Amino acid sequence: MSVENINHTEENEHLRYDTCETVLEVKDLVVHYELEDETVEAVNGISFSLKRGQTIGLVGETGAGKTTTALSTLNLLPDPPGVIKNGEITVCGHKMLELKPQELEKIRGKEISMIFQDPMTSLNPVMTVGEQIAESVRLHEGISKKEAFERAQEMLELVGIPGERAIDYPHQFSGGMKQRVVIAIALACNPYVLLADEPTTALDVTIQAQVLDMINDLKKRLGTALVMITHDLGVVAEICDQVAVMYAGRIVEYGTLEDVFAHTKHPYTEGLFNSLPNIADKNAELKPIPGLMPDPTKLPPGCAFAARCQYATEACKSAQPEPTYFSDTHYVLCTRYYEPDFRLLTRGV
Amino acid sequence: MKNPETAVTTKKKNRSRAGETWHRLKKNKGAMLGLAIIILLVLIALYTSIFWDYNTMIVKVNIPERVQPPSPVHPFGTDDMGRDVLIRTLYGTRYSLIIGFGATAIGLIIGVLLGAVAGYFGGIYEDIIMRATDIFASIPAILMGMVIVCVLGASLPNLLIAVGITAVPAFTRITRSMVLTIRNQEYIEAAKCIGTPNLKIIITEVIPNSLSPIIVVASSRIGSCTIQAAGLSFLGFGVPAPAPEWGAMISLSRNYIRTAPWMTLFPSLFIIIMVLAFNILGDGLRDALDPKLKR
Amino acid sequence: MIRYIIKRLLWLIPIIFCVAFIIYALIDLAPGTILDTISTENLSPEEYQQLVEQYDLDKPMIYRYAKYMLNLLRGDLGRGEATGLDVWREYTSRFPATLKLAIAGLIIGVALAIPLGIIAAKNAGTWVDNLVTGFTMIGISMPSFCLGLILIICFSYKINIFPAGGFDSGIRSMVLPAVASGLLMAGTTARQTRSSMLEVMRADYLRTARAKGVPEKRVIRKHALGNALIPIITSIGNTLAIMLAGSAVVESVFSWPGVGRLTVQAVNSRDATLTCGCVILTCIVFVVLLLIVDLLYALVDPRIKAQYTAKKRKGEKKHEKS
Numbered sequence: 001m002s003v004e005n006i007n008h009t010e011e012n013e014h015l016r017y018d019t020c021e022t023v024l025e026v027k028d029l030v031v032h033y034e035l036e037d038e039t040v041e042a043v044n045g046i047s048f049s050l051k052r053g054q055t056i057g058l059v060g061e062t063g064a065g066k067t068t069t070a071l072s073t074l075n076l077l078p079d080p081p082g083v084i085k086n087g088e089i090t091v092c093g094h095k096m097l098e099l100k101p102q103e104l105e106k107i108r109g110k111e112i113s114m115i116f117q118d119p120m121t122s123l124n125p126v127m128t129v130g131e132q133i134a135e136s137v138r139l140h141e142g143i144s145k146k147e148a149f150e151r152a153q154e155m156l157e158l159v160g161i162p163g164e165r166a167i168d169y170p171h172q173f174s175g176g177m178k179q180r181v182v183i184a185i186a187l188a189c190n191p192y193v194l195l196a197d198e199p200t201t202a203l204d205v206t207i208q209a210q211v212l213d214m215i216n217d218l219k220k221r222l223g224t225a226l227v228m229i230t231h232d233l234g235v236v237a238e239i240c241d242q243v244a245v246m247y248a249g250r251i252v253e254y255g256t257l258e259d260v261f262a263h264t265k266h267p268y269t270e271g272l273f274n275s276l277p278n279i280a281d282k283n284a285e286l287k288p289i290p291g292l293m294p295d296p297t298k299l300p301p302g303c304a305f306a307a308r309c310q311y312a313t314e315a316c317k318s319a320q321p322e323p324t325y326f327s328d329t330h331y332v333l334c335t336r337y338y339e340p341d342f343r344l345l346t347r348g349v
Numbered sequence: 350m351k352n353p354e355t356a357v358t359t360k361k362k363n364r365s366r367a368g369e370t371w372h373r374l375k376k377n378k379g380a381m382l383g384l385a386i387i388i389l390l391v392l393i394a395l396y397t398s399i400f401w402d403y404n405t406m407i408v409k410v411n412i413p414e415r416v417q418p419p420s421p422v423h424p425f426g427t428d429d430m431g432r433d434v435l436i437r438t439l440y441g442t443r444y445s446l447i448i449g450f451g452a453t454a455i456g457l458i459i460g461v462l463l464g465a466v467a468g469y470f471g472g473i474y475e476d477i478i479m480r481a482t483d484i485f486a487s488i489p490a491i492l493m494g495m496v497i498v499c500v501l502g503a504s505l506p507n508l509l510i511a512v513g514i515t516a517v518p519a520f521t522r523i524t525r526s527m528v529l530t531i532r533n534q535e536y537i538e539a540a541k542c543i544g545t546p547n548l549k550i551i552i553t554e555v556i557p558n559s560l561s562p563i564i565v566v567a568s569s570r571i572g573s574c575t576i577q578a579a580g581l582s583f584l585g586f587g588v589p590a591p592a593p594e595w596g597a598m599i600s601l602s603r604n605y606i607r608t609a610p611w612m613t614l615f616p617s618l619f620i621i622i623m624v625l626a627f628n629i630l631g632d633g634l635r636d637a638l639d640p641k642l643k644r
Numbered sequence: 645m646i647r648y649i650i651k652r653l654l655w656l657i658p659i660i661f662c663v664a665f666i667i668y669a670l671i672d673l674a675p676g677t678i679l680d681t682i683s684t685e686n687l688s689p690e691e692y693q694q695l696v697e698q699y700d701l702d703k704p705m706i707y708r709y710a711k712y713m714l715n716l717l718r719g720d721l722g723r724g725e726a727t728g729l730d731v732w733r734e735y736t737s738r739f740p741a742t743l744k745l746a747i748a749g750l751i752i753g754v755a756l757a758i759p760l761g762i763i764a765a766k767n768a769g770t771w772v773d774n775l776v777t778g779f780t781m782i783g784i785s786m787p788s789f790c791l792g793l794i795l796i797i798c799f800s801y802k803i804n805i806f807p808a809g810g811f812d813s814g815i816r817s818m819v820l821p822a823v824a825s826g827l828l829m830a831g832t833t834a835r836q837t838r839s840s841m842l843e844v845m846r847a848d849y850l851r852t853a854r855a856k857g858v859p860e861k862r863v864i865r866k867h868a869l870g871n872a873l874i875p876i877i878t879s880i881g882n883t884l885a886i887m888l889a890g891s892a893v894v895e896s897v898f899s900w901p902g903v904g905r906l907t908v909q910a911v912n913s914r915d916a917t918l919t920c921g922c923v924i925l926t927c928i929v930f931v932v933l934l935l936i937v938d939l940l941y942a943l944v945d946p947r948i949k950a951q952y953t954a955k956k957r958k959g960e961k962k963h964e965k966s
Contacts, residue, residue: 480658481662483655483659484658484659484662484663487659487663487927487930487931487934488663488666488923488927488930489885489886489889489926489927489930490886491892491893492889492892492907492922492923492926495892495907495908495911496667496670496671496911496919496923497670499911499912499914500670500671500673572784572785576785576787579787579789580787580788580789580893583787583789583893583896584892584893584896584908585912586911596787596789599789599790599793600789603793606793606796606797606801606808607801610797610801613793613794613797614794614797617787617790617793617794620787620790621782621785621786621787621790624785624786624787625781625782625785627785628781628784628785629781632781
């Protein structure tokens with residue numbers, strides 16, 4: 001609709017935009033939650049980077065450290081108990097972990113923003129949705145209240161909600177509509193990076209598809225780089241260029257969509273695929289991964305997946321695997337690939 | 350990310366509910382201090398009458414020694430009748446303790462029964478009880494207390510009744526709302542199905558399961574009942590002179606506030622310490638009973 | 645909305661009936677009558693009989709109650725038997741003093757309590773929090789007369805800045821009673837502010853606000869406080885209601901000529917009409933204030949406003965709230 005208006009500030013910023021080709025870079029991130037009598041090792045050294053307009057999918061079960069990674073990226077981890085032990089996060093040249101709170105406030109929402117998992121609780125119940133969208137615009141672009149409100153209405157239209165509903169409160173919207181509002185808030189200042197934390201999990205299936213389409217569409221139109229956090233491989237296949245499969249706070253397999261989907265290397269990724277029902281062959285048995293994710297307060301010394309892995313050997317349990325590269329873009333953390341002729345049973349070529 | 354509650358339950362499964370609460374309470378230093386003060390006050394209340402005779406030490410007028418400032422002989426000074434303020438204050442502990450516990454107990458018993466009946470049976474019972482509670486609660490407690498004491502006569506039991514009755518609505522409401530949430534749970538349905546009598550269900554199932562919020566209300570009530578009773582005594586609607594009830598002592602001391610502030614200060618200090626101890630313990634108990642509320 | 649207000653005000657009628665009944669019944673139950681408080685020794689038996697008839701003491705309690713209620717329906721609160729005071733005029737002449745004190749206390753209390761509560765919640769678990777929590781704990785554990793008398797000892801006698809009581813020295817005579825009621829109010833309100841802020845503090849929408857770059861100050865003041873306000877308002881409203889209705893203790897400490905002292909005087913002189921009138925009027929003030937508090941919710945929370953304006957209202961709703 002009014003993408004031109006939304007992008008009106010872009011021309012002034014072309015320079016900046018061009019100078020930062022890599023809009024997001026996460027290096028060796030380690031995050032712990034230090035509770036009263038134990039420490040949860042939520043993220044244990046992950047690295048990835050994202051160029052402008054690209055989309056990366058962070059895939060994994062609940063508890064793999066996906067949300068923690070995203071919150072750390074914004075330097076928004078609840079502290080206490082969350083502590084970033086190590087790592088470097090760069091958003092468009094800003095080192096997020098070294099900035100002062102006031103400087104961070106200028107970057108959040110403007111250069112990087114986030115869509116949260118649960119639209120029901122992510123909106124302030126006592127402010128109109130228009131105010132909530134306009135707030136971000138006013139803060140970052142210093143325009144008048146009226147202009148900001150008009151922009152909020154445009155944003156609502158952009159996500160498919162009539163602009164006149166800007167004066168309504170969140171409780172007057174359905175779940176899918178609320179998620180659209182959350183997306184409108186995140187995109188209001190046209191950020192370079194958008195973190196989407198399971199944006200569709202809380203929604204009905206039909207609404208899920210609409211919201212995904214919308215995110216995909218907006219991403220293309222606004223040129224935003226996207227970090228898609230999900231446990232749904234279907235979502236990944238639909239919108240991601242790169243995939244990082246996470247397990248117990250580590251990226252166990254990383255590659256392009258094609259690398260990971262067509263040339264699956266890690267036993268865990270294989271397990272994820274085999275857990276999906278196969279429509280073509282209804283009689284085929286589901287093969288769920290046995291067992292549970294290890295307790296993040298007592299991670300094993302070796303590969304965290306070894307206990308559930310059908311390929312595991314004694315070597316897997318004793319030492320952390322080092323990455324094995326199959327191409328410039330594709331690597332896995334799996335001890336078994338130290339053996340040159342190791343192959344997965346069901347997938348990968 | 351991680352549910353702290355499951356971690357707790359798996360680790361300490363072998364402890365009973367009460368044991369678990371006690372374990373958490375023990376870790377709270379403030380609550381333990383409060384408990385220690387209360388135990389100390391109870392001991393004082395129990396033993397003062399052994400050390401000091403009521404007639405000769407507590408109420409006997411001793412004009413030569415009247416209005417003396419604190420000294421080694423009379424650490425808290427003496428009052429207008431020459432009585433030792435320290436001994437009177439210590440002796441007064443029993444009144445405030447009896448009122449605090451007694452009035453709360455009266456409010457608790459009546460309130461919990463009414464609330465349980467209202468919540469469990471619903472319908473007309475509920476309407477009558479809750480409406481009556483609403484009406485009752487719209488009369489300010491201190492006025493109610495004044496009228497009741499005035500009518501029944503100023504004495505310790507009447508003060509207890511007056512303060513206890515004003516505590517009823519709080520218990521009725523909390524019990525009813527707890528019972529309402531419990532009433533429809535499966536185990537109550539099950540008890541009904543096998544023909545357990547209603548009263549038995551209320552006493553053996555409903556009340557025990559709604560216990561922890563009631564305990565929380567009760568523990569915070571003890572302090573406010575003590576304050577309220579002291580206030581009534583202060584206004585002259587309480588334990589009659591010459592009994593050394595703290596509120597009454599302070600009320601009598603007002604005429605000497607300029608010349609003998611110790612007569613006001615020491616009993617005040619004791620009231621504050623006692624209520625403080627109850628409130629700290631109450632807070633700790635609330636945190637211990639409801640770990641979800643705790644950070 | 646208007647229907648709701650009317651409904652709540654109609655609720656006053658049964659309250660008034662019951663309150664009057666309770667008081668008449670209690671005074672009837674009490675040993676002695678109004679005549680015990682007046683000197684009757686010098687009266688002849690005829691004069692005594694006349695007094696008995698004048699107060700209907702030979703009739704059953706229910707007769708006096710019915711008579712009182714009939715007068716009340718005509719808007720006549722009567723004249724105190726023992727004190728001879730016109731109840732309505734006396735109450736309304738005393739009420740402004742009570743109101744003044746309550747409002748001054750409210751201002752002091754809120755100005756202290758809300759910042760303290762927010763600071764404690766923001767620094768939850770640190771020494772700042774412990775300090776504030778400790779202070780508020782002492783605040784709620786202190787009977788008003790203790791605080792009042794301690795203030796008098798400190799500021800009237802040790803250093804003579806403010807008068808110990810009365811109403812004569814204008815604003816200066818108000819300082820101590822207002823500070824006493826304000827500090828008492830601050831205790832409960834600060835605790836409520838802290839706990840409801842703590843509850844809101846971890847809310848997802850605060851994370852949303854932070855993620856869009858809202859400065860921390862604004863996150864706390866606008867987003868968090870805006871949502872934490874309802875229990876805070878309830879707490880303030882309740883304390884204010886208690887201050888307006890039953891400030892008997894504070895008024896008595898500072899010899900403040902308000903309605904609280906009037907009530908004490910009425911009860912002390914066994915004056916059924918004056919007591920009844922005071923209690924009824926106080927209850928009305930109490931209920932109206934709680935109604936105002938309820939209406940304030942709608943101002944703060946759009947979800948509650950939606951409830952009021954919704955056509956269909958369930959009777960159960962009011963149950964829940966009361």
